[in-house]
Structures are given as structure tokens and as C-alpha cells.
Amino acid sequence: MDSEIMLGRIKRAGWTIVEEPEEAEVIVVNTCSFIEDAADESIEMILELAQYKKAGTCQRLVVAGCLPERYREEITKQMPEVDAFLGTGAYDQIVAAVEGANPAGGCLLPDPELNPAQDKDAPRALSESHMAYLKVAEGCSRHCTYCIIPKLRGKKRSRPPQEVIVEAQNLLDAGVKELVLVAQDTTSYGNDLKPKMNLSQLIESLAGLIVSPTRLHGAHVDGDAADHAWIRVLYGHPDSIDDAFIKTVATHPNVCSYFDIPIQHVSHPILKKMGRGYTREELRRLFDKIRLQVPDAVLRTTLILGFPGETERDFETLLRFIEDIRFDHLGVFLYSDSGDLPSHAFPDHVPAEVAQERYDQLMSCQLDISAQNYQKYIGQILEVLVEEEVEERLYAGRATFQAPEVDGMTYIKTSAGQPEAKTGSFVHIKVTDAMEYDLIGDSV
Ligand code: SF4
Numbered sequence: 156m157d158s159e160i161m162l163g164r165i166k167r168a169g170w171t172i173v174e175e176p177e178e179a180e181v182i183v184v185n186t187c188s189f190i191e192d193a194a195d196e197s198i199e200m201i202l203e204l205a206q207y208k209k210a211g212t213c214q215r216l217v218v219a220g221c222l223p224e225r226y227r228e229e230i231t232k233q234m235p236e237v238d239a240f241l242g243t244g245a246y247d248q249i250v251a252a253v254e255g256a257n258p259a260g261g262c263l264l265p266d267p268e269l270n271p272a273q274d275k276d277a278p279r280a281l282s283e284s285h286m287a288y289l290k291v292a293e294g295c296s297r298h299c300t301y302c303i304i305p306k307l308r309g310k311k312r313s314r315p316p317q318e319v320i321v322e323a324q325n326l327l328d329a330g331v332k333e334l335v336l337v338a339q340d341t342t343s344y345g346n347d348l349k350p351k352m353n354l355s356q357l358i359e360s361l362a363g364l365i366v367s368p369t370r371l372h373g374a375h376v377d378g379d380a381a382d383h384a385w386i387r388v389l390y391g392h393p394d395s396i397d398d399a400f401i402k403t404v405a406t407h408p409n410v411c412s413y414f415d416i417p418i419q420h421v422s423h424p425i426l427k428k429m430g431r432g433y434t435r436e437e438l439r440r441l442f443d444k445i446r447l448q449v450p451d452a453v454l455r456t457t458l459i460l461g462f463p464g465e466t467e468r469d470f471e472t473l474l475r476f477i478e479d480i481r482f483d484h485l486g487v488f489l490y491s492d493s494g495d496l497p498s499h500a501f502p503d504h505v506p507a508e509v510a511q512e513r514y515d516q517l518m519s520c521q522l523d524i525s526a527q528n529y530q531k532y533i534g535q536i537l538e539v540l541v542e543e544e545v546e547e548r549l550y551a552g553r554a555t556f557q558a559p560e561v562d563g564m565t566y567i568k569t570s571a572g573q574p575e576a577k578t579g580s581f582v583h584i585k586v587t588d589a590m591e592y593d594l595i596g597d598s599v
Contacts, residue, residue, distance in 0.1 A: 156279075156288045156337075158185045161219065161249040163278030168250045172280065176207050181215045181253045186222035189303065190491035197222045198234075205236040217241065217252045223262055224307045225495070231262045243267045243307055268294065268309035285540065285579030286559055287331045291319055291357065292338035296347075297392070299419075300430045300497040301459060301490065304339055311338070313345050316357050323361050332540055332579050333385045334361065335559065341388055343395035354388070355403035361386055362407045383581060385540065387411040387558060393418060393433050393441055405449045411555040412449050416441075417457035417486075421476045422469035425462050428501060435476065442480055453556035455484035460517065461510025462490045463501035470513050477520060483528055484562050485521045487514055522591050525563075529589035536585055536599060539565045541576045550576040554594070563592030573598055 161183065162172055173179050182204050188194035197220075207213040215238045223230055223240035231240055239252040244267035251257060281287055294309040295302075323334055336358070338344060345352035365384045386409055391400075393416055404410050420426055421435040445452050458473065477485065489510045492499055532554075539552040542564075550567040557563055567576055567584050576582050576598060584596035 156290050157220065157243075157246055159279045159282055159287075160277050161185065161246055162280035164247070164250050165253055166280055167278045168254075170253065176204055176213065177211045179207070179211075179213055181217065182207060182213050183217045183219060183249070183253065186218060186220040188221040188225045188307075190488065191493060192491065194222060194225070201234060201237065205234075208236060215239070215253065215255055217249070219246060219249065219252075221307050224264065224267070225303060227264060228262060239263070244269065244309075266309065267307070268312065281326075281329065281331070283559075284330055285542065286333035286335060287326045288335045288337050289319065289323055289326065290314065290338060291336050291341060291344045291354070295339035297340060298430050298497075300428065300501075301462065303493070303496060306495070308339065311340060311343065311347055313338075313348050315348065316345070316352060316360060319357060320360055320364065324364055327364060327384060330579060331384065332581070333387060333559070336361075336386065336388045337390060339390065340392050340395065342391035342397075342400060346395075353397065353399060355397075355399040358386060358388070358400075358403050358407070358410060362403075362409050365409050383409070385409060385411050385555060387413055387555075389415045389558060391416045393431075393438055396441060396445075401445055401448050404452075411453075412451045413453050413455065413556060413558060414445055414449075415455040415558065419457065419459045420462065420465075420469070420473055422465070422472045425465055425469050428464060428498070429459075429462060430497075435472070439476075439480070453483045454480070455486070455558065455562070456482050457486040457488065458517070459488050459490050460513045461505040461507070463492075463498055463505065464503045465490075465505050465510075465513075474517060474520060477517065478524070481524050481528065482521070483525070483556060484558075485517075485525075486561060487517055487521075489514060526589070526591045529591070529594060532586045532594055533589055534586060536583055537565065537594075537596065538581055539567055539584055541567065541578055541580050541582055543578055544576075550582075552576070552582070563590075563594070566593065566595040567598050568595065569598040 166172060176182055184201050184204060186197035201218055205216055208216060217239045218237050219241040224242040239257050240262040241248060241252055242264035244265040245263040248263055292311050292313040294311045295305045296311040342354055344354040344357060404412055418438055419429055419431060537554045539554050541550050541552040543551050545551050548569045551564045552567055554565045567582055569576060583599050585599050586594050586596040588595045
């Protein structure tokens, strides 16, 4: 999203965006440094792209985002090949950086909290035509001890609902078929606004855009699929998922019954040290409630393994919980240490090989769960959003229970005489086979 907005601003300033770095006069790298691996990857990418200044048309290299925000002046000294660094509060200065208006090697690090999160009219160069992330807030006011995000992005600032709605309408008008609502702590949206509001109120308004009579019967509607789009919510915090949100998801057919709720762990001593503020019993009650009120609910969660002090017993408790709840989707990270995190000071850091063994064990357990869960779809008719053509008569897409980038895919087979499945269109399939993380079916 930040990259799309920066690209949009650069385009509006008259620049042409090229795909290949060897053709570029200016290269912009938007970085992540949430965990050590991401920071390392960003650094590798910058050094690789810096080569184009020597052997290519590139005259300027700009680095934006979390990496300069986290490592500040230290990184500027280590990377003299970079012409400008922009922190997370300086995205709006991207055009000046691209045009060389700042001093060479300059590092712009304004306080992210003082920068408007994103204005509704910010031009956006969408990287996908059929789906778009829609940021509803920036920053986070929680204090998880393993997380650098509040330091990099500041306290949570919810975007005014009118701005989110205008942006959503623009995206829908541009043909987007899936709006993915995101923030660092999405389900606590709106409690910092005046007057306060909550995420379910915002979703009600957004769902109204999609089923409005204008979109259903207006002249711009192209066929029966054009009036339709999905809304999906990612990154709910267990503490802020309220009954209203669950009811809203249950009520609106355009809102995916998809609950992405990162829990990180379930062992009480670890949850306490992580600063997560809930118990295993509360989590169990929450998941039971969701499944009771939304019978087709799909649950996704994320875990951290190898947090300082995690014992074999803590891990066993977590493994039993995963076997018991049987999440539809599960993402697992290994704890990533850094001197600037409160968790760094905790005793009993877990050796990397122990954390890796636990990871392997957990993922093997989840592989079986996922494979068994997917069996239930065989023979069902599903709506699928088409993403790309893989080969002749075979397309890749996603069902409502598969989020972009993180979950599996649904493959669509068409037979001779059936129309092509266009990217961004909805098709119906009858599921014929299920793999561990993917489904396949015939277009019907
Ligand atoms: S809620 Fe998420 S973003 Fe906020 S501090 Fe915790 S892990 Fe980080």
C-alpha cells in the first residue's frame, strides 16, 4: 500500500514507471525491518540494486520505510551508495527525494505520528487490478514486547471513516473486486476517533457501497459479476474482537467469513511476557463463540515460536491447543531478537535449532489439519476470484476462505467451449480434489 501510494505520487509528478531496474533513472526501495530476516533481505536488495548505478541508467537510489526508521543515521553511514533515505513519516516526500531535492545521502525521519496517515485523494498505482489493501489505521498503541512496530509507526491513528469510504469507492470504481481491510490492530479501529466508532460500523458502510442500487443497476455494471465484491478483514487482535464485529461478518454476504486473529502463543507465562493481555481460556471462548455465531467461519492465526523462556512444556501446551482448535490457516514465525526490543532483556533465549525443531513439529501437525480440513470442500460449489491464467484452460484464484499471499490457492479447470476465466472475475467451480493447502475444481 505504501509502495502503491508512493508510485502514485511519482506518476502524478510526470515520471514513467518501468518494471526493469536496468531501465530506471531512479530506483526506489520500500523496506521492511519488522524482523531480522526482513531487514537482511532489504539490505541485500538495496546492495543488489545499487549495482545499477554503476552499470545502468540509474542515477539515484532512494530507500524508504522501516529500515531507515529503525536504524536511522547508522544505516546512512553504512550505505553511501544510497542518495536519500525516507522514514515511515516521510512517504509524502517521495517526489522530492526522487527528483534529488534533498541533500545527498540525507535521511528524513519526521515523527510518523505527526504525518497524516494517508489522505483519501492520494493517487495510488495499484499493483493488482482485482484486489487492494485498504488501510483503515496507521500505527499501534499496544506494547507487545517482541514488536518494533509502535516505535516505527507511532501510536494508532484511525483514518476518518469518510476518507476510507471515499477510497473504497474509488477502488471499486476502478474495478477492484476484493477490499482487504488492514491496520496493525485492525479490530480496534475507531476507538481513538472523535466521536468514537468501531470496525463493524465502518464495514456496514463499506458493505453498503457494494450492494447499493447504483452499482447493481447502473449503466457501468458489466454483467452479473460486476456488482459484486468481497470485503476481508486481516489482523484482528483477540482483545478487540467484539460481538458487533462477529455479527457484522455473519450478516453480510459480501464480507468474507474469515477471521484472521494472530494469537502468537497460548502458554500463560509466555503470553504474559509477550504483553498480550489475554489467556488461553479466553482465546478458546472467543473461537467457540465465532464458530457458533458464524457456522462457515474460517480461522487463521499466527504464532511466534522460540520466544525467550519458552520451555518444552510451553510448546506442548501450544501444540495441544493447535490440535484442538484446528485452525484453517496457520502462520508461524521464529522469534527474532534485536537489542532494541524489550524482549531482548528476558532470560533464557531459546537456541535457534530448538526453535526450528518446534517449528517443524508444529507445521507438520498443521499440514495434517489443513489437508483434513480441505477434504470437506470436495464436491462443493464455490465462488472463486480469478487471479491469473496458469496454462491453457487452467487458472489460479482464491475462494473466500483464502486470503491473498498467505493462504493456499484454488485452481480452476475449464473445458473446451467454456469461456475464459478473466483475472478479476468471479467464477463458480465444483471442487474435485484437495491438496494440503490448495484446491482444484471444474468451472461450472
Ligand atoms: S498488536 Fe501487533 S503491531 Fe501492535 S505491538 Fe502487538 S504485535 Fe505489534
